[in-house]
Amino acid sequence: MTRARFVAVLLFALCAWAPARALQTARSEPAASARGAELSWSEFEALVLERHAMSPVGRDALRHLVRARVLERLANESKLEIGARELNERMAELENDVKRSGEAGSLDEYLAAKRVSRAKFLEFLRLGMVQERLARRALGVPDNRQVNAEQQEMWLDQIVQQRGLQTPPPPWNDGVVARCGDLEVRLPQYLPHLIEQLTADDIAEDCHRALLAKLALARMPDLSNEALERALDSELVRRRDAALSDPKTKGLSFEQMLASQGLTLISLRNDPAVRVAALAQLWVERNFGEAGLRRVYEQERALFDARFGEAYETRVIFLRAAKFTNDLNRRSFEDAERELARLGQQIRTRDDFERFAKLRSEDSASRERGGLLGLVTSGDENAPEALRDALFIGAGGEERLVGPVRIPTGVLLAWAGPKRPAPGWETMREHVHNELRRRFIEETLPQTDVVTFLDLDAPAGRK
Numbered sequence: 001m002t003r004a005r006f007v008a009v010l011l012f013a014l015c016a017w018a019p020a021r022a023l024q025t026a027r028s029e030p031a032a033s034a035r036g037a038e039l040s041w042s043e044f045e046a047l048v049l050e051r052h053a054m055s056p057v058g059r060d061a062l063r064h065l066v067r068a069r070v071l072e073r074l075a076n077e078s079k080l081e082i083g084a085r086e087l088n089e090r091m092a093e094l095e096n097d098v099k100r101s102g103e104a105g106s107l108d109e110y111l112a113a114k115r116v117s118r119a120k121f122l123e124f125l126r127l128g129m130v131q132e133r134l135a136r137r138a139l140g141v142p143d144n145r146q147v148n149a150e151q152q153e154m155w156l157d158q159i160v161q162q163r164g165l166q167t168p169p170p171p172w173n174d175g176v177v178a179r180c181g182d183l184e185v186r187l188p189q190y191l192p193h194l195i196e197q198l199t200a201d202d203i204a205e206d207c208h209r210a211l212l213a214k215l216a217l218a219r220m221p222d223l224s225n226e227a228l229e230r231a232l233d234s235e236l237v238r239r240r241d242a243a244l245s246d247p248k249t250k251g252l253s254f255e256q257m258l259a260s261q262g263l264t265l266i267s268l269r270n271d272p273a274v275r276v277a278a279l280a281q282l283w284v285e286r287n288f289g290e291a292g293l294r295r296v297y298e299q300e301r302a303l304f305d306a307r308f309g310e311a312y313e314t315r316v317i318f319l320r321a322a323k324f325t326n327d328l329n330r331r332s333f334e335d336a337e338r339e340l341a342r343l344g345q346q347i348r349t350r351d352d353f354e355r356f357a358k359l360r361s362e363d364s365a366s367r368e369r370g371g372l373l374g375l376v377t378s379g380d381e382n383a384p385e386a387l388r389d390a391l392f393i394g395a396g397g398e399e400r401l402v403g404p405v406r407i408p409t410g411v412l413l414a415w416a417g418p419k420r421p422a423p424g425w426e427t428m429r430e431h432v433h434n435e436l437r438r439r440f441i442e443e444t445l446p447q448t449d450v451v452t453f454l455d456l457d458a459p460a461g462r463k
Contacts, residue, residue, distance in 0.1 A: 032207035032452040034445055037214045039207055045191055047210055050270055052194060052202075053170055054262030061197040062167060065185055066178050068127060070160055073183055075130045082126045082133075090125060131156060200454055207452045212445045213272040216279040219444060223282070231278035232269055239274070280437040293432050294425075305422060306379025308431045312391050313417030314383070315353055315371035317343065318363035320410040336411035340404040344413055347401055353415040362410070375420055384412070391416050 031044035039047075052058045075081075095107045104110035111121055135155040136147045163181035178185040195203075217223065240254045249257055258268060268274055288296065297304055321336035322329035331339075343360065347353050357371030366373055376383045378392045384407040391402060391414065402414040422428075 029453065029456060032211060032450055034208075034211045034450040035215060037211045037218075039210050039214075043210065044207065045195075047206055047272070048195055048198070049170065049191065050267045051206060052198065052262070056262070057197055057202075058194055058262060059167075061194045062178055062185070062190060064197075065190060065193050066165065066180055066183075067156055067160060069183055069185060070156070070163070070180055071127050071130055071134075074134055074159065075127075078134065080130060080133060082129050086129065087122055087126060090129065091122065094125075203452055203454060204447065204450065208445065208447045208450045209272040209276060211450060212441065213275040213279070215444050216276055216283070216440075220279070220282065220286070227282070228278070231282045232274065235274055235278040235281065236265070236269060239268075276441060277437075280440045283440045284433055284436045288436060293429055293436075296436065297428060297432050303379070304428060304431060304435075307377055307381075308428060309377060309422035310392075311375035311377045311380075311420045313420070314373045314376040314387075314391065315350070315357060315415040315417065316363065316366060316373055316387070317353070317357045317361040317371055317413040318366075318410055319360075320362050333406055333411060337404045337406065340411055340413040344401055344403070347415075350399060350415055350417060353401070371415070384408075387412055387414060390414065 030038040031041045032039040091107070098104055098107045098110050104113065107121075108118060111118060116124075131152050132147055135141075135152040136143070138155055139147065139151060141147050141151075160180055163183075164179075166179040167177070172187055175187050176184050177187055177190045198206075217228075243249060243254050243257050255265065258264060263271075284293075317340065319331065319336040319339060320329070321331045321333045323333060325332050325335075343356060347356060354370030358367060361367040361371050363371075373383065376388060376391060378388055380388060384405075386405050386407050387402075390405045399418065400416050402416050403412055405412045405414060
């Protein structure tokens with residue numbers, strides 16, 4: 001078996017029928033906790049269904065599960081059995097392949113990293129062999145010829161289509177999330193499978209937002225339900241306005257945009273991220289007001305002016321370089337500086353710079369835009385510090401060539417375009433407001449304080 005086939009088998013197994021990590025943790029423990037707040041399993045599962053059941057990840061998870069059940073049914077109908085000897089032989093092949101691939105020192109080590117038991121993987125492997133065997137029979141492929149993964153998938157897709165796949169939308173009041181012929185996939189089967197398909201980052205973010213919403217609300221014990229509902233209304237209006245003004249989604253309604261993400265207006269309103277945003281807005285309005293916002297700005301003017309004040313429209317030509325050259329880094333910093341200095345002698349205008357940026361820059365993100373980074377302020381954390389210093393130290397308002405400038409990954413030649421003056425109070429006010437909302441969220445619950453069931457399952461010393 002080739003390394004590609006080995007990887008395909010593992011990914012097929014681990015994606016399609018992996019056991020739910022949620023079930024490994026005793027249900028006596030909450031799904032997540034932080035700073036005295038707890039997220040129960042029922043709350044976590046409801047959150048997962050709201051946020052992910054109809055998302056691309058959720059739809060793929062359901063498709064995987066249906067296909068697994070169909071394969072099991074086909075094996076029973078055809079009385080196909082994969083014997084222990086065949087399984088062990090295939091397992092031995094995989095054991096050798098995993099070592100040669102460098103994925104891990106052994107198959108057991110690989111499976112442990114994926115939280116899949118050897119016994120469970122044997123079941124995955126059996127179903128994979130069932131699919132291969134049945135596809136070979138159906139397609140009339142002789143035993144001495146390979147049935148590739150694409151052929152197997154096309155065959156199984158055809159079977160699923162013939163039997164008639166139905167996937168009714170939530171809320172699944174009858175408990176059935178999918179039907180394929182007389183086969184049913186019920187919610188208790190689907191939910192743990194869906195949880196397994198979420199990444200650790202997805203789960204951490206979901207739990208953090210849910211706990212954050214609880215703790216944020218606890219900081220305003222006098223808040224009435226009516227005031228909270230008004231704040232949620234305002235937050236949804238802000239999100240709708242922002243989405244409709246985005247040129248990338250021009251022509252789509254807000255509801256269509258939500259549907260593409262597997263969301264509805266109701267599920268968005270219930271989303272803890274929306275609740276957190278609404279509560280943060282309320283906190284700032286209650287505790288600062290207009291006078292308070294101006295006071296914060298005056299007290300921290302240097303910070304806000306550096307981040308959001310005067311800015312240059314900046315373009316760059318980037319060349320990769322390193323301190324020492326080798327097979328991977330063939331250009332030293334000095335080589336790149338000399339190359340860009342020579343290039344700079346040919347640049348007189350912004351048009352010249354844009355042309356050379358498209359031809360020579362090794363920064364793929366900005367190259368097609370003529371090297372355009374955008375507006376860079378003196379405190380812009382998204383721009384290299386050396387570039388910011390070169391743009392602002394002793395600079396006037398004229399357009400000019402800047403550099404070469406050395407940064408950790410290479411060397412930049414920059415074009416400082418028109419200088420944008422610092423915005424007026426109405427614009428700066430929004431920046432102050434946004435910063436205070438960010439601080440409220442961070443003070444209420446940093447994500448690092450959250451402990452989820454995945455952390456409890458992790459080996460000692462690894463979170």
